[in-house]
Amino acid sequence: MDIATRVYNHQWKIDPIVRSLIDTDFYKLLMCQSVLRNHPTTQVTFSLINRTTEVPLARLIDEGELREQLDHVRTLSLTRGESTWMRGNTFYGKRQMFTPSFMEWFENLRLPPYHLDRVGDQYELTFEGAWPEVMLWEIPALAVLMELRSRATLRDMGRFELEVLYARAMTRVWDKALALRDLPGLKLADFGTRRRHSFLWQDWCVQAMVEGLGEAFVGTSNCLIAKNRDLEAIGTNAHELPMVYAALAKDDDALAAAPYQVLADWQEEHSGNLRIILPDTYGTEGFLANAPDWLAGWTGIRVDSGDLVEGAETAIRWWQERGEDPREKMVIFSDGLDVDEITRLHGLFADRVRVSFGWGTLLTNDFRGLAGDDLAPFSLVCKAVAAEGKSTVKLSDNPAKAMGPEDEVKRYKRVFGVGDQRVREVVV
Amino acid sequence: MDIATRVYNHQWKIDPIVRSLIDTDFYKLLMCQSVLRNHPTTQVTFSLINRTTEVPLARLIDEGELREQLDHVRTLSLTRGESTWMRGNTFYGKRQMFTPSFMEWFENLRLPPYHLDRVGDQYELTFEGAWPEVMLWEIPALAVLMELRSRATLRDMGRFELEVLYARAMTRVWDKALALRDLPGLKLADFGTRRRHSFLWQDWCVQAMVEGLGEAFVGTSNCLIAKNRDLEAIGTNAHELPMVYAALAKDDDALAAAPYQVLADWQEEHSGNLRIILPDTYGTEGFLANAPDWLAGWTGIRVDSGDLVEGAETAIRWWQERGEDPREKMVIFSDGLDVDEITRLHGLFADRVRVSFGWGTLLTNDFRGLAGDDLAPFSLVCKAVAAEGKSTVKLSDNPAKAMGPEDEVKRYKRVFGVGDQRVREVVV
Known part of the structure; x- marks a missing residue:
């Protein structure tokens, strides 16, 4: 056979x-x-x-x-x-x-x-x-x-050299599961499709999390793996919606309204845990300050750039100002996460909001140092x-992640009232 | 299929x-x-x-x-x-x-x-x-x-827990190969059959050494693996020969002669690299001091207990006394070896004799600390x-490895002139 x-x-x-x-x-x-x-x-x-x-x-x-x-x-x-x-x-x-x-x-x-x-x-x-x-x-x-x-x-690697490479990588992933499994009430999903080492490797990592984390592992953003492994498919919306909506705006007023129009359209289709705000496309602070009241009723927020603690604190303050109880709100962290950062954020916020983690590249592609840096994620x-x-233009809460032509970036900054931002190294 | x-x-x-x-x-x-x-x-x-x-x-x-x-x-x-x-x-x-x-x-x-x-x-x-x-x-x-x-x-272990257990063990074995591969002129064989973790694991370790050590890995003592992987089968003789010959001895004189009779019989059948003396059954020092001159012409010596450096130095001195050139002689170390000890012994003796290593339990069963100590070799x-x-009686160069009834041990010590010996912890 x-x-x-x-x-x-x-x-x-x-x-x-x-x-x-x-x-x-x-x-x-x-x-x-x-x-x-x-x-x-x-x-x-x-x-x-x-x-x-x-x-x-x-x-x-x-x-x-x-x-x-x-x-x-x-x-x-x-x-x-x-x-x-x-x-x-x-x-x-x-x-x-x-x-x-x-x-x-x-x-x-x-x-x-x-x-x-x-x-x-x-x-x-x-x-x-x-x-x-x-x-x-x-x-x-x-x-x-x-x-x-x-x-x-x-x-160019030998057969056993390859086997040991994956042995090292597996050990590393499993050690991450062991380090996280005792965090009480942890909720974590795989967001690592886009920068995975390979499909088979992502599939392995997801299954290892299922066994290693149990209930704490809530699912994967990858539909094929969710289907094959009978897991929940996880995800809501991304920067491309406000970026395209904004590019289509006829004038500055329409531009200022565009990010909210995205969510108005979204709200017509989705409820509950799919109502997650991604506020950082043109600066989180301004976005929340100018947001219509109905947005405060949404289920949660995704913090995807900038200082993650600051982002979550800003959201908590905003909900409080709008008369919402943060303990009923969800905060999803999804930027450059690894064990230490997950542990720290969980410790800071697990008692104050419903915390959740979208773990990407350092779940499905942490080969740093395993073949020199030739396999390190980028x-x-x-x-x-x-x-x-x-x-299109993206400002983000981290200027290192910004994109678009210079004059348009300037215009967006003016329209969205974004001042000085601190540059942060993009982890992956 | x-x-x-x-x-x-x-x-x-x-x-x-x-x-x-x-x-x-x-x-x-x-x-x-x-x-x-x-x-x-x-x-x-x-x-x-x-x-x-x-x-x-x-x-x-x-x-x-x-x-x-x-x-x-x-x-x-x-x-x-x-x-x-x-x-x-x-x-x-x-x-x-x-x-x-x-x-x-x-x-x-x-x-x-x-x-x-x-x-x-x-x-x-x-x-x-x-x-x-x-x-x-x-x-x-x-x-x-x-x-x-x-x-x-x-x-009782889960599927991924098992996979990661072996991943860790593989990584450990491979790291050993990496640590040893640069020792110039290293000669090393697998002697790990008897206390292996499992057959498949020994087979994996041997293949990993073939790839990782190249020419430095000279073969395995396991005949089935040597056959299947097309490697040299390695080994000469063991304590059981002198132990049984000694037990069959009719009186003290016959007892004193028994260990040499073993090698006289062996010499009739084998030449070259199979003429390796295992001198420690009843104390290396006395064995060599009383050895007939023809034994000094043998190819080498296996050092399998006691202080390994002392054992090798004793052999070198003995060859010199008998007019033999130690640089043409082989010294095979085979007791409780691991990377540090192999590196140390190789450094001490590689220029003075033809050094070789029979690596046993810590090649094929080093699961120390990987499932608590439940898989540690014993x-x-x-x-x-x-x-x-x-x-039968065995004295060894390490009293912790001695065996036999007390009165017989006493008699053997007298016949073979073995005095005080230092107890050394039996590694594995």
Whole structure:
């Protein structure tokens, strides 16, 4: 029987990295449904940006291999079983989270073309077209680049050297579980799809957390793994919504209103634990100060940049000012987390709010120091850079994560009343 | 095809620990051939002794399971492929190391009955009968006990907990290889069969050393692994020869001569690197002082107890006194070795003699601290305790390893001129 497997494997042209359209973050699908309803024809451009320029992706990764992987992603379509899972499952306790009309559209989707150029030691990889289609390239594009870079490093290693590499990485992940398992009332989810070491590795890490953390591990943002391992799919919404809404704004007043319009649209579709505010796109402080009262009624807030303690304290003060009880509110931390930071934040806030953690890169790609630094995670993103021909802007609570043309950044800062910000190193 | 494997596995009554008569140390087979030639009908008793009485084997290991494993060993006979390997292979550069008459005997061998009793928290496990048959129980009996104890500890662990346990152990073994790989001219062999964590684990450790140490790893004492992995089988002779020869001695003069008679018999069969003296059975110093001159012409010496540096220095002095050049002599260290000790001894002696290492328990069973101490190796031996009704005696260079009835120990000390000895902790 090994013969059959071996012969079957002979026939592979490539070992595909992304093998399913739902090997993506749950919130991409939620946002996609929202975008398809509210902005089905908006033209956008997504672009891959390697913030860690010291990692020379174009020297490490063969262009032909990269094209083969991206071409393979374009052959994918939703399988019957995947469709059944999305239609039949409950998400956040709700049936039919995805409407029949969205599902029909999704079942017929193939991802649109990509544009790939080599510029120096980096790749320029962009996607243009209708927002609901283009946006679904983000996660597979990142996963392909991340894993090809891993493979480039692993290629020259011996069999036992490889086994021990993974032994070390497994030990490290398990030690993290052991360090976290005794935090009372911990709630933690895997948010590590986009910068994972590889698909199989993410799948391993998630299963290790299921065994190691038990009830404290509430699920994964990866839909395929959630489906295969019978876990909760986790996620709400991301910066791309306010960024595109803002780029589409006709004038400064519309710009100032755009981030709230995003959430007004969102509120029409979602309730409960899906009503999570992501306030930092144009500065958390101003966003909350100018927010309409109905937003204070939402379930919680996601703190994704800047000083995480300050971000949570700002939210708590804001809820108190608006007459809400913070103890009933959820605070989800999701920026550069690892064991120490999770432990510290849990200690500071577990008694004051409902704390939860979206643990990303340092869960699914902590290979720091294991092959020198050739496998260390790096800061690769794939962002909406333009909508209907206008550049998007992100300010964030950390200027190191800001993006957009200089004059537009200046204008956004004025409109959103963002003053001086402290630069913080982007961990991953 | 997974179905067939699964269904095939359904049919196992047990998962056998020892699956081959050559899953044993090479020197047992060499000694067996010698014994079959010189003492084919000598009646001996071998007995299992747990020197680490804190490990309550009879509480950890179910008697029924132990019997099943031992019964399974008794069903084994030499396979055609194993016989072919023993007949056709070169060992230490020599063809037909095993004579046709020995091979014919071995092909027809089944291991003799065993006697098992529970005494308190320990098992009393003994084997009685003709020396060449009984002696082959030693390694399988130890391997069965060691691995059943491992299984008892592993039984309650989760799947990922298990995977991480082995990940940690693999990392540890690999780190040992990394620490040793740069020692110039290192020669090291696996001697870890008897106290291995499990067969599969020993097999993994050996393969990891092949990749990690390259030329420095010269082979394994385990014949089955040597055969399967196409490695050199390593080993010469052990204490059981002088112990039984000594027990058979009619008077004090014969006793004093017995250890040399062993080597005289050995010399008739073996040359070159198989002429290795094991001098410590009744004290190294006296053994060498009283040795006949022809012994100084042998290839080397194995230092297996006491202060290893002192043992090697004694040998070097002895060779010099007998007009031999120590730089042409081999010194094999084989007692309680681990990375630091190997590095230290290599540093002290590599320029002065041909150093070699027989690395045992801490290569194939270093699980110290990985499941508390429930998997830590312990000092289990299986020794010839009587021959033709007379107790055997071992003095060793470490009184903690001595054995035999008190009055006989006293007599041996007198005959071999052994004075005060320093007690050293038995590592494993």
